[in-house]
Amino acid sequence: MRTQRWASDLGPLRLLVAVGEHGSITEAARLEGVSQPAASKQIAALERAMSLPLLRRAPSGSTLTAEGEVVASWAGRVLATVEQMRGAVESMRVHADPDLVVAASMTVAEHLAPAWLSTLRATRPDVHVGLRVTNSHDVQELVVRGEVDLGFVETATLDPRVESRRLMRDRLAVVVAPTHAWAARRRSLGAEDLARTPLIVREHGSGTRDTLDRVLRANPADPLLVLGSNEAVKGAVKAGVGAAVLSVLAVGEDVRRGQLVEVAVDGLDLHRPISAVWRRGQRLGDASRTLLRTAASGSPA
Amino acid sequence: MRTQRWASDLGPLRLLVAVGEHGSITEAARLEGVSQPAASKQIAALERAMSLPLLRRAPSGSTLTAEGEVVASWAGRVLATVEQMRGAVESMRVHADPDLVVAASMTVAEHLAPAWLSTLRATRPDVHVGLRVTNSHDVQELVVRGEVDLGFVETATLDPRVESRRLMRDRLAVVVAPTHAWAARRRSLGAEDLARTPLIVREHGSGTRDTLDRVLRANPADPLLVLGSNEAVKGAVKAGVGAAVLSVLAVGEDVRRGQLVEVAVDGLDLHRPISAVWRRGQRLGDASRTLLRTAASGSPA
DNA sequence: ATGCCGTCATAATCTACGGTTATGAGGACG
DNA sequence: CGTCCTCATAACCGTAGATTATGACGGCAT
Numbered sequence: 059m060r061t062q063r064w065a066s067d068l069g070p071l072r073l074l075v076a077v078g079e080h081g082s083i084t085e086a087a088r089l090e091g092v093s094q095p096a097a098s099k100q101i102a103a104l105e106r107a108m109s110l111p112l113l114r115r116a117p118s119g120s121t122l123t124a125e126g127e128v129v130a131s132w133a134g135r136v137l138a139t140v141e142q143m144r145g146a147v148e149s150m151r152v153h154a155d156p157d158l159v160v161a162a163s164m165t166v167a168e169h170l171a172p173a174w175l176s177t178l179r180a181t182r183p184d185v186h187v188g189l190r191v192t193n194s195h196d197v198q199e200l201v202v203r204g205e206v207d208l209g210f211v212e213t214a215t216l217d218p219r220v221e222s223r224r225l226m227r228d229r230l231a232v233v234v235a236p237t238h239a240w241a242a243r244r245r246s247l248g249a250e251d252l253a254r255t256p257l258i259v260r261e262h263g264s265g266t267r268d269t270l271d272r273v274l275r276a277n278p279a280d281p282l283l284v285l286g287s288n289e290a291v292k293g294a295v296k297a298g299v300g301a302a303v304l305s306v307l308a309v310g311e312d313v314r315r316g317q318l319v320e321v322a323v324d325g326l327d328l329h330r331p332i333s334a335v336w337r338r339g340q341r342l343g344d345a346s347r348t349l350l351r352t353a354a355s356g357s358p359a
Numbered sequence: 360m361r362t363q364r365w366a367s368d369l370g371p372l373r374l375l376v377a378v379g380e381h382g383s384i385t386e387a388a389r390l391e392g393v394s395q396p397a398a399s400k401q402i403a404a405l406e407r408a409m410s411l412p413l414l415r416r417a418p419s420g421s422t423l424t425a426e427g428e429v430v431a432s433w434a435g436r437v438l439a440t441v442e443q444m445r446g447a448v449e450s451m452r453v454h455a456d457p458d459l460v461v462a463a464s465m466t467v468a469e470h471l472a473p474a475w476l477s478t479l480r481a482t483r484p485d486v487h488v489g490l491r492v493t494n495s496h497d498v499q500e501l502v503v504r505g506e507v508d509l510g511f512v513e514t515a516t517l518d519p520r521v522e523s524r525r526l527m528r529d530r531l532a533v534v535v536a537p538t539h540a541w542a543a544r545r546r547s548l549g550a551e552d553l554a555r556t557p558l559i560v561r562e563h564g565s566g567t568r569d570t571l572d573r574v575l576r577a578n579p580a581d582p583l584l585v586l587g588s589n590e591a592v593k594g595a596v597k598a599g600v601g602a603a604v605l606s607v608l609a610v611g612e613d614v615r616r617g618q619l620v621e622v623a624v625d626g627l628d629l630h631r632p633i634s635a636v637w638r639r640g641q642r643l644g645d646a647s648r649t650l651l652r653t654a655a656s657g658s659p660a
Numbered sequence: 661a662t663g664c665c666g667t668c669a670t671a672a673t674c675t676a677c678g679g680t681t682a683t684g685a686g687g688a689c690g
Numbered sequence: 691c692g693t694c695c696t697c698a699t700a701a702c703c704g705t706a707g708a709t710t711a712t713g714a715c716g717g718c719a720t
Contacts, residue, residue, distance in 0.1 A: 067368060069678095079591040083697065096679055098697060108448050117687040117696045124465070124492040125451050127588050131469040132444035134590045135612065139440055142616060143433035150426050151410050164425070168432040177617030180537040191425040236481040287428050289435045290380040311436065315443060316478030316653075352617075370707095384668065397708060399668060418667045418716040 068140065070104040071133035073097050074112060074122075078130045082119045145179070146172040149189040156188035158345040161201065162210040163194040163265055165228065166332060168288070169307040171210065174353045185345045194265050201335050207346050209335045210353070212265050212305075220335040225353055230269060230328040232321040233309050234301045241319040249274075249325040256282035258294050258302040269330050270303050292318070303328075369441065371405040372434035374398050375413060375423075379431045383420045446480070447473040450490040457489035459646040460507045464495040464566055466529065467511040467633060469589070470608040475654045486646045495566050502636050508647050510636045511654070513566050513606075521636040526654055531570060531629040533622040534610050535602045542620040550575075550626040557583035559595050559603040570631050571604050593619070604629075 069090075076086035087097035105112050112126035122130055149171070162171050167189065175187055190206060194213040201209040202219045209220075216222050232247060234240045240247070253274050259281045260267040266288070282300045285291050288308045295302045296317055312318040334350055336342060342350065370391075377387035388398035406413050413427035423431055450472070463472050468490065476488055491507060495514040502510040503520045510521075517523050533548060535541045541548070554575050560582045561568040567589070583601045586592050589609045596603045597618055613619040635651055637643060643651065 075590055075594075078588045079586070079594050081587065082695095084695090092678095093680060094696095095681085095698075095700095098699095099678080102698085109452050110448060115697065117685090119696065121587055124468075127465060127590075128447060128451065128468050128492055129444070130588060130590050131609075132440070132447060132473075134593070136437060136440045136444065138612065138616070138618070139433070139437045143430070143437065146429060146433060147409050147411060150429065164428060167425075167429050172433075173616050177537060180617065191429055236478060285380070286382065286422055287379045287431060289376055289428075289431050292435070293376075293380045308432075311439065315439070315474050316481065317439070383666095385666085393707095394709060395667095396669075396671095396710085399670095400707080403669085416668065418714090420667065 068137065070100045071136060073100055074104065074126070075130050075133050075137065077101070077113065077120055078122045078127070081121055083113075083115075142172050142176060145176050146189075149175050149187050150191065152188065156186045158185060158208070158343070158349065159188040159190070159206045160208045160210065160349070161190040161192060161197040161206040163197055163212050164191060164288075165212050165265060165305050165307055166210040167191040169305075170332070170353070174349060177352050178349055182345070182348060185348070187345075187349070193263065198335055201337055204337060204340075207336065207343065208349065210332065211335060212330060212332050213269075214331055216333070216335065219338050221338050221340075222333045222335045223350065223354070225332050225334055227329050228332050229306045230266065230273075230303050230330070231306050231309060231313075232301060232303050232323050233295055233313065233318045234321060235296055235298045236316060236319050237298055238301065238319070240301060240321045243321060247321050247323040249323070252303075252323060252326070254279050255301060256280055258283045258285065258291050258300050260284070260288070260291060261286060266303070266305060269328075273326055273328060369438065371401040372437060374401055375405065375427070376431050376434050376438065378402070378414065378421055379423045379427070382422055384414075384416075443473050443477065446477050447490075450476050450488050451492065453489065457487045459486060459509070459644070459650065460489040460491065461509045461511065461650070462491040462493060462498040462501045462507040463511040464498055464513050465492065465589075466513050466566060466606050466608055468492040470606075471633070471654070472511065475650060478653050479650055483646070483649060486649070488646075488650070494564065499636055502638055505638060505641075508637065508644065509650065511633065512636055513631060513633050514570075515632055517634070517636065520639050522639050522641075523634045523636045524651065524655070526633050526635055528630050529633050530607045531567065531574075531604050531631070532607050532610060532614075533602060533604050533624050534596055534614065534619045535622060536597055536599045537617060537620050538599055539602065539620070541602060541622045544622060547623040547625040550624070553604075553624060553627070555580050556602060557581055559584045559586065559592050559601050561585070561589065561592060562587055567604070567606060570629075574627055574629060 072090055073086050076089050077083055080086055080089065083097050083101065084094045087094045090097065101113060108129070110125045110129070111123050112129060113120045114123055171189060175189070178185060178187065190200065194211040197209040197211050198217040198220055200206045202217060212228055232252065256279045259270065261284055283294060285294060288304060291302050291304060292309065292312065294300070309318050313320050334353060336346070373391055374387050377390050378384055381387055381390070384398050384402065385395045388395045391398065402414060409430070411426045411430070412424050413430055414421045415424055472490060476490070479486060479488065491501065495512040498510040498512050499518040499521055501507045503518060513529055533553065557580045560571065562585055584595060586595060589605060592603050592605060593610065593613065595601070602622070610619055614621050635654060637647070
């Protein structure tokens, strides 16, 4: 009984939103580049798998049912996310001749850069951007050595050989699963509560871990679990293993969805700046300036 | 040249995040219920398709590369969205014996209800909720007739036979593609600008269309295009066909991603309330009250 | 050292899913 | 009433992806 097969192939979802947009299976099939019977069968299979009527079929065309609209809306979100991912992948792939090379720390590369680059691509389709991903320190190193035009870092400690522009403030948040005892708390957590609780953390060297250790300099408790990626940490938290401290950029979505709960904490400043950096004295090119402007206006969160 | 085949099957993405979480292809394969060679091949295929090294393989296990982490992060988001969709589908499917039946108008069902129900499911896994989707008027009708326990509507005109609780304020926004002339505007739009511009709109009877017509009662211009779903409208806007007026709930994500641009408008109140309604005098059950509380605290946007 | 445990990759095989073309049924419309 | 569009069904076929079996490689104990 492979877990809900309908959720694993995007073809039918593409078809469904296309039908919603054009009111016809035949037309949708044409758009997606498959034959009409194939499209018909895919959507029928989707309906069968979901046990929901998605389309109102008629010889004059097909329209979405109420359920169909809801599903199509979600499908649209899924596809948009995939599209974003496509963009991120595209920019990480070494391009033949990028007009602009930028380096970004993990958090920025994961959560911010794709949106910036997508905007840039929409307004300036001619500019090819290459993206390199490393930690905040190495980003600055690359900038200083002139290997990249622009860097994005999430640290407060800037190399004197770079100029910088502050873009926004990131914030770390304490998160737990909705079933965790802390989720029901009404009082804020104290700094000492946090320091004495074993947490799920990233490995040493990660920007998030370093920030956490710096803030909690009063000897933090031994980690409950050390994991190699933010995704892994989030997974463990959702599974109810324990609490973690992560960037709001990483958990915002999950908190909004109610899959994670943020716990307020008193007496600690968990903010950190996100900045663009470039080599001191370096005159920024046209493309760089456009990207910088995009990033600065992008999300003044 | 079927468009980028790697983006169409979620299996490999599932595998990738599982590897990130457990540091081993073998373990990930076990978790996903496939054989180890299958997993190995799927991920290898993914890397080939993306032209990116995602894993650092060793006889002691596998860890994500920097690129792998970025991709895994996006994959996580994609999968989370799919999971949400699964939840929405699950609640729309007629259940054997739902403990609680709610009705929601389109906007709520599309954008709010899944998050509420997901939260509810996390804290009260025993409660089965049935969800019916119709327009705001019919929702109230169902509530009055006692066919549903609770309703959610996005309209200001409430039936006198229901009690209600205001949950949040929705807002309509004028949106255009980033390439549209209005996207570069620095001055706000005037009400008369909007009234005289042909827009892409929903069909009559849709809550969004009705709200728009009510606000723009000074005879609005003939529609540029009439489409049957919010997704269709968004698609047309992104394609650069023209401007549209849609709920921020529907376009928020796209605006944040830079795929759509909101244009400020002066002299018009585009807000509308979102409320929970139930039959006057009806004593709410335990499950209803929990859901109501969840909805109220969910997103006080 | 050496043998055992784990990891991952490759090879050979087979099934079944999803694609295609061809055709038929049904309403809309001149 | 015939034509033209819609969508569904049927028969056929190719291939992607699964499986089992096996081999190479490194870590770690004895």
